[in-house]
Amino acid sequence: MDELQVLIKALEVSADNSILRSHVAKLQFEGERYEEAYENYKIIYDQENDLESLEGMLKSLLELEDYEEALEIVEDEIEERQNWAFGYKVLSECLYDEEEYEEAKTYYEKAVELDTNLRDEEFYEELLNHTGKEKVPLKVINFSAGEEIDGEFEKPKINFENVAGLEDVKESIRSNIIFPLQNPEIYRAYGKSAGGGILLYGPPGCGKTFISMATAGECNAHFVSISITDILDMYLGESEKNLHTLFETARLKAPSIIFIDEIDAIGSSRQGMKNQTSRTLTNQLLIELDSTRNNNENLLVIGATNMPWYVDSAIRRPGRFDRIQFIPPPDTAARIEILKLHLKDRPCEDIDYTFLAKKMKNYSGADIKGVCDFASDRAIKKAMKAGKIVPINTDDLLSGIRILKPSTIEWLKTAKNYATYSNQSGIYDEILEYFEKNK
Numbered sequence: 001m002d003e004l005q006v007l008i009k010a011l012e013v014s015a016d017n018s019i020l021r022s023h024v025a026k027l028q029f030e031g032e033r034y035e036e037a038y039e040n041y042k043i044i045y046d047q048e049n050d051l052e053s054l055e056g057m058l059k060s061l062l063e064l065e066d067y068e069e070a071l072e073i074v075e076d077e078i079e080e081r082q083n084w085a086f087g088y089k090v091l092s093e094c095l096y097d098e099e100e101y102e103e104a105k106t107y108y109e110k111a112v113e114l115d116t117n118l119r120d121e122e123f124y125e126e127l128l129n130h131t132g133k134e135k136v137p138l139k140v141i142n143f144s145a146g147e148e149i150d151g152e153f154e155k156p157k158i159n160f161e162n163v164a165g166l167e168d169v170k171e172s173i174r175s176n177i178i179f180p181l182q183n184p185e186i187y188r189a190y191g192k193s194a195g196g197g198i199l200l201y202g203p204p205g206c207g208k209t210f211i212s213m214a215t216a217g218e219c220n221a222h223f224v225s226i227s228i229t230d231i232l233d234m235y236l237g238e239s240e241k242n243l244h245t246l247f248e249t250a251r252l253k254a255p256s257i258i259f260i261d262e263i264d265a266i267g268s269s270r271q272g273m274k275n276q277t278s279r280t281l282t283n284q285l286l287i288e289l290d291s292t293r294n295n296n297e298n299l300l301v302i303g304a305t306n307m308p309w310y311v312d313s314a315i316r317r318p319g320r321f322d323r324i325q326f327i328p329p330p331d332t333a334a335r336i337e338i339l340k341l342h343l344k345d346r347p348c349e350d351i352d353y354t355f356l357a358k359k360m361k362n363y364s365g366a367d368i369k370g371v372c373d374f375a376s377d378r379a380i381k382k383a384m385k386a387g388k389i390v391p392i393n394t395d396d397l398l399s400g401i402r403i404l405k406p407s408t409i410e411w412l413k414t415a416k417n418y419a420t421y422s423n424q425s426g427i428y429d430e431i432l433e434y435f436e437k438n439k
Contacts, residue, residue, distance in 0.1 A: 178218050200304045209225065224258055240284040244288065258299070316427070349393055379396055
């Protein structure tokens with residue numbers, strides 16, 4: 001009986017001995033018994049979640065050419081293991097098997113950059129044959145030396161006084177965001193830090209961007225607004241670096257607020273993704289949001305979406321976007337203020353703001369502006385005929401209301417369905433409360 005058989009017999013008696021099992025798995029792998037090695041590495045990993053057994057599992061799967069299983073494992077793990085060189089190498093081989101050569105090359109170069117021992121010139125030559133490109137050195141940004149990207153960071157001059165309505169939302173932001181940023185020592189006393197993430201959701205045109213800017217103005221923080229187009233790059237791997245660079249710059253400028261518009265485009269559910277680039281960008285966002293890996297104190301990330309049901313559940317967990325806030329269409333009082341705001345610099349007379357606001361139920365702020373613009377166009381036509389300035393009146397605005405219907409109706413119908421039938425976690429309770437108040 002050889003050494004391996006003896007150890008396997010011993011393992012049957014001492015099944016909980018992870019050191020023995022690891023040695024058995026190693027001998028099985030060296031003896032090209034990859035399926036058995038995989039099973040033993042998996043048992044150890046399920047018990048201890050250690051890197052050695054994880055990499056042993058992946059090596060076994062690669063030898064078995066089970067790239068699909070290896071890809072699934074490495075994608076689940078790579079977001080939790082920052083700068084995991086071997087993980088990038090495995091990802092590269094799996095993508096090569098799927099004929100996604102550009103992405104495979106990017107991850108291979110990233111792996112070798114982190115660990116030169118993973119260099120495989122034959123594999124790299126194959127990658128170059130498929131991509132037809134020579135290696136381009138990655139640009140390194142030395143943040144410790146104070147280098148940063150030229151982001152559009154600013155300190156907004158608006159505050160909550162400029163935001164019409166949304167009193168409940170403003171109060172929630174004051175208690176959960178502004179107070180911690182202005183009083184960090186109190187939060188430290190309780191083992192908490194200022195910063196974190198908040199997800200704003202609601203129908204389009206209801207002021208998610210504006211209230212985020214006003215939040216930065218309230219706490220005198222740097223503010224930058226980004227969307228998917230600001231991050232995406234035509235070269236593979238650059239999008240993730242762009243996102244990382246943005247976050248590092250925001251950390252240098254803390255207190256700061258990053259506003260991510262249409263976050264579902266960056267952080268959408270990975271289960272429905274077929275594109276590897278989208279998955280890796282979502283993974284990078286998760287890494288940046290993880291306060292256990294990064295010093296995110298005094299860094300607030302505000303995400304905005306019209307479709308919260310498409311946002312990856314991992315993003316919504318505590319420690320990332322752990323506060324979720326519904327931004328509803330403006331109520332009657334807010335609609336009055338928005339009307340006055342958009343008409344204050346235009347010639348007007350006999351405007352019955354209360355009457356008009358009551359006629360505009362479910363109109364978003366953008367819809368109200370559209371009505372005001374329509375009324376202006378109507379008044380301009382009358383002025384051109386009269387040869388003089390003709391003021392806007394209530395009838396002009398009523399004409400706009402009859403023509404322009406609220407854009408939020410379709411969204412509210414969809415949201416009501418999700419709130420009624422997919423609200424096991426209670427995430428959409430605010431939507432149900434909104435409908436209860438606005439029957």
